Amino acid sequence: MSDGSITLRALLAAVDHTVATLVDAPAGDGIAVRTVAVVEPADLPEHLSEGALPEVYLLVGVDPDATTRWLRDVGDRDPAQRPRVLMTKGANDSPAVRVAAHDAGVALVHVHRQARWDRVFSVIRRTLARSPGQRAASDDNDLLAPDTDLFGLAQVLARETGGMVSIEDPQSHVLAYSASDASADRLRIQSILGREGPSDYLRILRDWGVFDRVRRGDEVVDVPEHPELDIRRRLVVGIRRGADGASSRMLGTIWLQQGAAPLRPDAAQVLRGASAVAARIIARRLDAPSTEALLVRRLFGAHGDGVDVPSVAAALNLPTAGPAAVIGFAPIGPAAGLTESSGLIRLHASAFRDDSVTESIGERVYVLLPAYQSEHSVGSWVRELVTQLEQTRELVVRAAIAAPVAGLTAVAGARAEVDRVMDSPVADPMGSRVTTLADARTAVLLAEIMELIRERPRLHDPRLAELDTYDRAHAADLRVSVHTYLRAHGEVRAAAAALRVHPNTLRYRLRRVEAILGIDLTDPEDRLLLAVQLAALPIAQK
Template identity: 25%
Template sequence: MSYDTDPFRGEFDSLEEFADRVSDVLKCPVTIEDANHRLIAYSAHDDYTDPARTATIISRRVPEKVINSLWKQGAIPALLKSREPVRVPPIPDVGLGSRVAVSIWKNDEVIGFIWVLETNRTLSPEEMEWLKLAAKAAKNKVLQLYMRKNKKEERVQELFWKLLTGHIAREDEIHAHLAAMQIPTAPQFAVVVFRFAADLTAEMERQISYLLQTTQQLPLLLYTTDGRDVILLAAPKTDQPLKELNAFIESFAAKMKERFHIHDVQCGFGGVYGIYRLIEKSYREALAVLALKEKLGDEIKSVYGYAQLGIYQFFDFLLEQKRQGEWTNPALTKLQSYDRKHHSDLVKTFETFFDHNQNVQETADVLNVHPNTLAYRLKRIADIAELDLHDMNQKIKLYIDIKLAKYEARG
């Protein structure tokens, strides 16, 4: 079959109709996605479909593991760079058959993709050219969708800000707003804040948005940005929400790094609650985590959740207390002066010991000393500070005071 001119000229009522047309022309199943790999349309009368396509249609989005492998394999980077069609060899691991794809452009921005599944044939160079034409033809339709979405997005962001700042106090009112905007409700949620090294550029924002949209680890109910912060309302699904959130953050940071070479992303999230009114609190807590990270640096590097801050949660309070009253821990003072006089490291030893969960072996390794040395030092500490090593209470106090001193020194 051949076409003298553009086979996709003319009007189409819907993108579905358009997809069918492309499918007819290329004799292959076709799917059209937006820039974030959400399904926009797909051809209906297809004989064969691979598992990846089936899954995409069922969930109305490309499964995350498929996206991941397309990034690793290089197809998506190529599509984001060039307007040329790209052929992707089969990736059986994720149920992906051989296919050809092309990106849809508006000015110099990708706003969608057309995927053609090569079921039992291979597209000829000529057909590849047609695919390029299809991409051009799709542009306007996709753009319309975009505009509509963006407008809705703006209203949603406005609502999110109201929630973050606690402007809507009544729970039923919040529910009504969310329902009106078709935002799904969730039994539990937390505010997550990513903080970047500098204010977000439009480019970065697109990339971040892309990553978040394609993430399926965790439902993300709401999204907005603020200076160098990206603020999300995430809704963990299991009864181990903290684990979920941590995993999400780790993977987000990893992807930011490997896909877009953006390092220096800090992150914090607040408490997990089930009442929308508490979104504000969760947000405050997320910001508190970030503020503490700024101060404490490595101390809490791998901590993101407010709940996991542990004792640092009340450090601001304690510090205030310490500064106004004459709060001294004589035990710590004695240890410090001993350290100074004898060039020893008793305080650091104790701190490290607790940092490593009172594990002798581990602590000794970190400090590069013999386990017996550690034991000796601890006994020494007990003598000097008049500390009962069998009394957790006293030990905790010393540990807190050590950390507090550090905190004070930096704050």
């Protein structure tokens, strides 16, 4: 369609019937949709307060009663402002939900309980974002059409070979797939649902050397069926960048499952050609990020260049004025996989604000909320997400929030400030891992001042070395004693209690410190300098 919309029928075909099944469509499956939103329970009232609603809704974790109430409220709105499609999991089983959806004129779609919401959302967004030319390519006989994408390639390849196609990345994550029929086997269904295939069959593939053969060259490997495991015959070929097998880069694989009918005689040859096309598509994506991705990275200041804010705002459909919020997520310690989980973060950010923008830069993930209800709501959402990443993905991360941000012109600066917070050391990794820029300001500035002193020996007070020499020679604790005294704001009794010594003992030690360093602890400047030196140089100077 020239207006960028797509029919519900085509959308369901792209998502695949193994993932989503149409329960009821009061206006038929030929209705056109253009926009999608992910909504969690807390976001339902907020979405009803808006004007025209998104046309496709993914309700995540919303129980049947809340779904029914929401649909009834939707039914009271002007028909032109209602959503057109509702996709849920368990709520579809409720007769009340079905009746409310039908009465509201909303198509109801059942999503498989094992399907990953982030995968479903990604496929829908990709499908809606495909240009009319890309959609036309999926109906074209020319596999080499320059506008073909991986989904279009999968559809054409399936048609030309008589099988069902899955295109995967090197980690066996499904990138695109063709429509399935009733002969889709366990491995295909589990893969499309975003789950790992049957472990016993994957072990057999490794024993047969299938993965090794695919990695070594451009051979099309014929994998026989395994009736005991309900696995059908497959052809698989690697997607490689570069002609030299030794130096070429593995970009993924294409799997062609045989259905009820045999594959066509030239299926292997067509599959090898499709591998070359897929390599070009993936390489083009790696070499030339999308215009939107470039705009987002420039907006976050990833390239260090200025940004034409009005153009970016128009291209991404974002408000130029604030208040906005910028949130950064960074792994703590050796934790890996945060950037691989950027899709999950994007999903939750879109559920919180459907106009949010998410981008991975280096080992960190950043989220821009162009508008928000309150700083408290942003903080609550970030804390909940940090907890969920740890519990469901075993990712220990910290997050920093910059809010309010004046508008899009201040996003790059806000991201730099967020990085300053995340660059500062974590004193208690098991404590609160979410902080705001305002709350962290003191700690961040002090940490940067301490680091500056540590890196520049000329800023080290040589008298501190004399104190360390005395401690080593006399097995004394003068450094610890004076440090505790300064942290107690000069309260001798409080510091003595912390050190578990008599106040007179501490007074004696402080006099020794004054004598050794040649300073006066009643002098504010001497006290400040000593406190800074002790904090910046905690290890005894040699």
